[in-house]
Amino acid sequence: MTTAPARRPSQSLIAVRQLRRAIADAGRALGSLARRGGAFAWRYLGPVLASISMVGRLTLGAAIVSFLISIILGWVEFTFLGATLLGGLLVAACFSFGRATYAVTIELNPRRVTAGERALGRMLVVNTGQRPVIPTRMELPVGAGVAEFSIPRLAPGAESEELFAMPTHRRALILAGPAISVRGDQLGLIRRTVKWTDQVELFVHPKTTRLMATAPGLVRDLEGQTSTVITDSDLAFHALRSYEPGDDIRNVHWRTSARTGMLMVRQYTETRRSQLLLMQSAETTHYASEDEFELAISVMASIGCQVIREKTSLHVIWEEARLRSRSMTSLLDDSCRIAPTTDAFPNLREFVRSTTRALPVPSLVILVVGSQAPTTEIRSVSTLYGSDTVMIAVRIDLDAPAGLSKIGNTVVATVGKLSDLPALLDRTGR
Template sequence: MTTDSPARGRRRRAPGADQARIAAELVAGAVARATGAVTSRIAPLGRAVGRRLAPVVGVVSTLGWIVLATAAVSVVLAVWLGWAEFVYVAATLLAAFVIAAAFVFGRSTYRVGIELNPRRVVAGGRALGRLTVANSGSRPVLPTRMELPVGEGQADFTIPRLAPGAETEELFAVPTERRALILAGPALSVRGDQLGLLRRTNQWTEQIELFVHPKTVRLAATARGLVRDLEGQTTKVITDSDLAFHALRTYEPGDDIRNVHWRTSARTGQLMVRQCQETRRSQLLLAFDAERSHFASDDEFELGVSVLASVGCQVIREETEIRALWQRGPMRVETPTALLDDSCRIHSVDGAHPTLREFLRQATLRLPAPSLAVTVVGSQVDAAELRGASALWSTDTETIVIRVDEAAEPRLTRLGRSMLITVSALPELPSLLKRAGR
């Protein structure tokens, strides 16, 4: 009895099957290439049509699309069911749409301007705005409505009919109760029907900025870290050449002859050289922790920003080198106004860094070690996290932590190597910093 080998047991594929597979692959490739060619030609045409239709389609409001859809459904139901009532509904809706279209036609020849006075104001101050609209064309323009976004709100103005060369102005007040960066504009003229089916807008101006600065207090120039130190701050590093004298020692070969103290050498009978403590140029690091969970309320957050701005402005006035930063990056410190402008952009953040120490570590990674580090935090930061953040720098860096807590008593305590200042109200800051300077 003979058995077939495995090779003989396999079924042989018919030559026609291979040819059919190859033919199918060729057809599929041809179809794919044809589809790609058609798509490459149709896609630009579709985009061009879309760009042409966008101004027309964009005029129709959400209510307008609902009206058109309802009219189309009414026509279908009228044909399908044969009900005359749906014909009346469709005719009424389409008539309303046609009448609304008449309100969006027309050309406006406006010259529009926005003025804010002043452009910078302290929170709680008064800021006024002026919108001027003039007809720069040679024909009268019909009455229109002008919309002006101001911060989170919007001001609406009814502009009357203007003859050629005529001008009208509208005054408005800007809310400045809280620190903010308020954007006014752009001014938009609106054409449309009273029902709101169609709406066409034209932009006439760009946005302008209004800086609502935080409230600040003037600090005493004798506070620690705010005094201009011509010699710099001394460290524990001993050097042979500096300004802060430390002690004398015996001359050793290789010492600079200029450091020899000749009077002592003559008295003792052997060469003595000066030793000095190394000094560094005073440099203050001012950091603000804007983590939302670290503050008990929005008012506490605003108090923290006011503390930051008060300390920073005083340091800049004293012409001490300073770097100011928060979670979103460094702040400008060329002038007090630049710092106050950037403080208007500070907002609370969520989960930007896992800990306060990690925030300070990443923010100061490429910065030289400061002589004084001041960190402003909220009341919800625990003592352990504050100790960890203070240990980020060496012992040559003095650290001050200013914790804002509206429910606590103002006090001055030690927290490890750091001075902890608790502030419950902005007027308390000058006296607390003055005590810390002693």
């Protein structure tokens, strides 16, 4: 049996394969060249295109459409319109030329204020170059608004000082900056900006009230609070019992042992250091108004500051974060960041349970809520802790009469205004 010889590809087939390979190589080379060329072009054209505002882009698009209509339909009027629009863009571009040599400083005095107090800002612009700088416009974002300043022509070493007021009527964390110089035309077709500074923070602290020192229901003694747990080693004496193998010989009460003829050892009640847990609900559905929410923050901050003065262990938590409580300043700073939340947790019990899982068992829990918080949810929070933990719910209800009530084992203090808080907490007791 003979095998047929393998056919060799014809010369034409080989030429077609080589042509395809050459076309593929050329396509890859052109693609690589196009990508490099595009990156190179964007490197220089990108900043130019970025300086064209939305109005400028619409103007450029209208000019191109006008020229196309003129070419296709032969309407000379659109040629004139396109040339006018394009000329306006070219004239606007001339206003963006020039290089600034500024050193800009933003100062806030003071950096921390209480809501309602006055805070001023100062922006200093200095020409650090060797040549005069033409007039320019400086924009400074302050909170939700933008302050605009006209900086005059500055000689080398000259400076321009601009003062501005900060909105401090409500608790907030206000960001001032960055300072941005703007060059462009009056119509806003071209807008070239340069950033000169970073943002500066202004803390507008909530209003607080001073509470009575060592108020009942707030602070426990530094030696600890006795509990119902019996232990063999502590400070608070409870009773004597018979000696059992393994008891510490140091706990033997020798005088009683000699009188009874049998070894007797001391028992103690466990004492615990005060652990105060302050919970701030920021759920929007719990508050009837924004003013009610702000009053709740003021109440929380007042309680936290008093506990810090008493040097008692404190944890302050809201839905999204744990507030620093090493000092009153850090607590008030972090309270400026609290903002209303929606549906962060299914209910108050889940909020407290989830955010305090890693914390030690508190001796006192204070929960600050709004007037719309359901009573059943407040009651359910108390089931998270044992009988040794005292719970106080501070319910904020604007203009409501101050008073105390109970929901199960929870004392509820109704606060209608901030001045009600000291007397109410003094009456809570334990």
